Amino acid sequence: xxxxPPEKRIWWNEPLEKSEVTWITIAFIWGLVMFFTMVFWHFTxxxxxxxxxxxxxxxxxxxxxxxxxxxxxxxxxxETGLPVVRPPPGSDxxxxxxxxxxxPILELEEGKDYxxxxxxxxxxxxxxxxxxxxxxxxxxxxxxxxxLTPEGVxxxxxxxxxxxxIGHHQMVGKIHVVAAE
Amino acid sequence: xxxxxxxxxxxxxxxxxxxPDTGLxxxxxxEKLIRWNAVVAVVFLAIGGLFGLLVALTRxxxxxxxxxxxxxxxxxxxxxxxxxFWVIFFEIAILYFASxxxxxxxxxxxxxxxxxxxxxxxxxxxxNVAVLQGESSVMFTSYVPMQxxxxxxxxxxxxxxxxxxxxxxxxxxLVIAKDEGTYEGSVPLVTFGAIAAAVIxxxxxxxxxxxxxxxxxxxxxxxxxxxxxxxxxxxxGMGHSSQQINVSAHVAVWYAIAAxxxxxxxxxxxxxxxxxxxxxxxxxxxxxxxxxxxxxISSEWKIFNTSYALYLAVLGSLIHGLSVxxxxxxxxxxxxxxxxxxxxxxxxxxxxxAFSGMFLSLVMFGFLGGxxxxxxxxxxxxxxxxxxxxVPGHFHGTVVAGTTLAFMAITYLVVPLxxxxxxxxxxxxxxxxxxxxxxxGGISLxxxxxxxLGVSRRHWxxxxxxxxxxxxxxxxxxxxxxxxxxxxxxxALGGLMYIVVVVGSVFFGExxxxxxxxxxxxxxxxxAAAVASYGSEGTLKLPGTITLVAIFFxxxxxxxxxNWKFLSEVWPLS
Ligand code: HEM
Ligand SMILES: [Cu+2]
Ligand SMILES: [Cu+2]
Numbered sequence: 001x002x003x004x005p006p007e008k009r010i011w012w013n014e015p016l017e018k019s020e021v022t023w024i025t026i027a028f029i030w031g032l033v034m035f036f037t038m039v040f041w042h043f044t045x046x047x048x049x050x051x052x053x054x055x056x057x058x059x060x061x062x063x064x065x066x067x068x069x070x071x072x073x074x075x076x077x078x079e080t081g082l083p084v085v086r087p088p089p090g091s092d093x094x095x096x097x098x099x100x101x102x103x104p105i106l107e108l109e110e111g112k113d114y115x116x117x118x119x120x121x122x123x124x125x126x127x128x129x130x131x132x133x134x135x136x137x138x139x140x141x142x143x144x145x146x147x148l149t150p151e152g153v154x155x156x157x158x159x160x161x162x163x164x165x166i167g168h169h170q171m172v173g174k175i176h177v178v179a180a181e
Numbered sequence: 182x183x184x185x186x187x188x189x190x191x192x193x194x195x196x197x198x199x200x201p202d203t204g205l206x207x208x209x210x211x212e213k214l215i216r217w218n219a220v221v222a223v224v225f226l227a228i229g230g231l232f233g234l235l236v237a238l239t240r241x242x243x244x245x246x247x248x249x250x251x252x253x254x255x256x257x258x259x260x261x262x263x264x265x266f267w268v269i270f271f272e273i274a275i276l277y278f279a280s281x282x283x284x285x286x287x288x289x290x291x292x293x294x295x296x297x298x299x300x301x302x303x304x305x306x307x308x309n310v311a312v313l314q315g316e317s318s319v320m321f322t323s324y325v326p327m328q329x330x331x332x333x334x335x336x337x338x339x340x341x342x343x344x345x346x347x348x349x350x351x352x353x354x355l356v357i358a359k360d361e362g363t364y365e366g367s368v369p370l371v372t373f374g375a376i377a378a379a380v381i382x383x384x385x386x387x388x389x390x391x392x393x394x395x396x397x398x399x400x401x402x403x404x405x406x407x408x409x410x411x412x413x414x415x416x417x418g419m420g421h422s423s424q425q426i427n428v429s430a431h432v433a434v435w436y437a438i439a440a441x442x443x444x445x446x447x448x449x450x451x452x453x454x455x456x457x458x459x460x461x462x463x464x465x466x467x468x469x470x471x472x473x474x475x476x477x478i479s480s481e482w483k484i485f486n487t488s489y490a491l492y493l494a495v496l497g498s499l500i501h502g503l504s505v506x507x508x509x510x511x512x513x514x515x516x517x518x519x520x521x522x523x524x525x526x527x528x529x530x531x532x533x534x535a536f537s538g539m540f541l542s543l544v545m546f547g548f549l550g551g552x553x554x555x556x557x558x559x560x561x562x563x564x565x566x567x568x569x570x571x572v573p574g575h576f577h578g579t580v581v582a583g584t585t586l587a588f589m590a591i592t593y594l595v596v597p598l599x600x601x602x603x604x605x606x607x608x609x610x611x612x613x614x615x616x617x618x619x620x621x622g623g624i625s626l627x628x629x630x631x632x633x634l635g636v637s638r639r640h641w642x643x644x645x646x647x648x649x650x651x652x653x654x655x656x657x658x659x660x661x662x663x664x665x666x667x668x669x670x671x672x673a674l675g676g677l678m679y680i681v682v683v684v685g686s687v688f689f690g691e692x693x694x695x696x697x698x699x700x701x702x703x704x705x706x707x708x709a710a711a712v713a714s715y716g717s718e719g720t721l722k723l724p725g726t727i728t729l730v731a732i733f734f735x736x737x738x739x740x741x742x743x744n745w746k747f748l749s750e751v752w753p754l755s
Contacts, residue, residue: 161638
């Protein structure tokens with residue numbers, strides 16, 4: 001037997017410490033505040049990730065992207081001659097992720113809405129729009145559709161931030177934002 | 182060997198010694214298992230920490246040590262060796278301590294416990310071999326459809342099965358203790374915390390089996406397809422709840438150290454036990470906060486799971502965040518350190534590495550890991566941080582500054598009590614928690630800083646020198662990564678100090694005989710009794726703790742809303 005037997009107190013009947021009760025109450029209310037902030041942002045905030053997603057075959061997604069590229073390419077850019085595509089505002093635009101590139105480069109008008117479709121041809125990738133710092137996970141077989149409104153004329157990088165094998169760090173794409181016509 | 186094979190249905194005739202420091206009856210078989218699990222844990226910390234240093238040096242832009250292939254290999258090995266193998270081996274040691282030792286009981290079926298140990302060891306070695314062979318640089322998350330070699334998954338499965346066996350031995354020991362009446366009333370709070378950890382472990386390991394077994398079959402070609410989103414949902418059922426094991430375990434360690442070093446008792450048993458219960462009830466389903474920016478998962482599900490589940494479990498941690506320092510303050514005030522608001526803290530045993538490590542762990546877990554975790558886990562804010570360096574910044578605050586530092590701290594008590602050796606290199610040991618704490622606090626902060634500036638995690642080259650199109654992160658991002666490297670070296674140094682002290686003491690330290698233990702008791706009067714018993718401290722004024730908690734809360738609220746402000750400034754999307 002223990003030299004020090006446990007103190008036989010009935011702990012479940014003891015009164016609570018006042019400072020503890022106050023803190024539990026504050027912490028609980030704070031949890032509610034954080035919960036409602038997320039809900040509230042869905043109604044009033046402008047940055048909410050779309051819930052629109054479809055299962056899709058990678059080939060189907062590639063065909064749709066190619067159709068857009070065929071129709072709206074305005075020039076080529078970069079060492080590998082990536083097409084730069086300028087679809088009309090309000091339209092459906094596609095960007096596909098594959099080992100190890102984002103394809104194609106998009107040219108979008110400032111302040112206009114676009115329906116951006118994202119999917120992967122092979123493994124998971126991470127769509128990381130910089131320096132805005134918007135980060136979205138891209139899966140093969142899933143097409144995510146979101147409405148995006150570019151703000152601020154300039155060049156934006158699309159870094160892959162989901163590890164996707166040995167070429168992961170070479171996987172950079174681009175979005176140009178130009179002044180609206 | 183302590184255990185004698187049992188005959189028929191008779192209970193095993195265990196051999197015991199009486200601990201001169203605590204008066205507890207120590208089952209020698211349990212003691213041996215605790216030693217071996219702890220030693221193996223430390224070995225994996227050493228290996229994994231070395232990989233961590235290599236990774237940090239590679240991500241330091243001015244050093245950029247490893248070539249790309251080695252970097253991804255080292256990162257996979259780092260994650261697996263420290264997060265899985267170091268932490269879980271040590272937790273098994275804690276489970277045996279909190280059951281057999283604290284309850285004065287013999288360990289149930291030491292043979293099974295050894296089976297668990299060998300399975301875990303074999304699994305951990307197999308997974309390491311797979312990673313080092315180079316065909317399994319898939320990160321420890323191993324998201325499909327990227328594929329590792331079959332023996333990588335097999336290693337993880339063996340490890341998980343071994344851990345499950347160990348958890349079963351823990352529960353068996355609780356049953357025996359109850360049956361044989363080795364303790365009276367309720368189990369001590371520390372054991373209660375360990376039970377919380379073990380219950381969550383069962384859930385965790387089951388999720389792990391559900392996802393890793395089909396993945397293994399897929400890697401050998403028996404299954405053709407695994408859905409990548411489904412994989413993540415189930416994988417994080419394991420990955421996230423195993424973090425909850427860590428939190429339960431290290432909070433139990435905080436209470437244990439506060440009790441052993443200062444004789445501290447919880448302010449009220451009811452509140453502290455209730456807070457552990459919250460972990461069991463709510464955190465398993467909070468895995469959603471790893472899936473906030475995945476396609477095909479609804480916002481309602483995300484919000485429900487992060488807030489209902491996560492915030493109630495966070496509430497558990499917030500409660501411990503007051504109860505643990507409150508218990509310390511109460512104990513110190515009872516000793517007469519009652520001047521002003523903070524005399525109790527100033528006069529705390531800062532030269533005792535068990536205490537300093539524990540207190541640094543408490544503070545950094547709250548301020549660095551805790552606040553950042555809740556912010557990162559807010560549905561929309563996650564858009565700003567997902568897969569950036571913010572994520573490793575956050576969890577080096579939880580699992581390194583929090584769990585690892587707490588485990589290091591209790592080692593300074595485990596070595597004399599269980600290994601029965603004196604701590605060698607006392608000065609080195611005294612400095613160790615500070616060096617490691619400062620280093621880890623730094624890497625946590627600077628990784629979060631880099632992540633706020635957009636830097637990607639798991640990334641070999643943030644200059645993108647081989648990319649077809651150019652992109653530059655801002656200069657401050659490079660500065661952050663450089664500082665992360667500097668503090669990475671510091672934390673590696675702190676880790677090395679720990680290894681030197683532990684290995685030195687365990688293998689070459691002076692034996693701690695009974696006479697010696699009697700002459701120089703390790704624990705103050707009441708220290709041991711406070712861990713092995715239950716009962717509340719009762720009413721006392723705690724101005725210091727209330728001030729600390731108030732500072733914490735204000736920092737939390739401000740930082741939370743600052744991030745919503747950041748979010749409101751990025752491109753509108755819906
Ligand atoms: C010597 C001390 C340590 C240093 C210098 C260190 C440094 C780092 C760095 C720089 C990263 C890479 C971030 C990235 O590129 O994505 C990382 C990742 C990680 N670290 Fe540590 N770390 C240390 C200790 C630990 C410990 C003790 C643990 C766990 C208990 C831990 C758990 C992890 C995990 C889980 C990852 C993520 C791996 C992945 O992305 O797959 N680290 N660490
Ligand atoms: Cu990629
Ligand atoms: Cu990638």
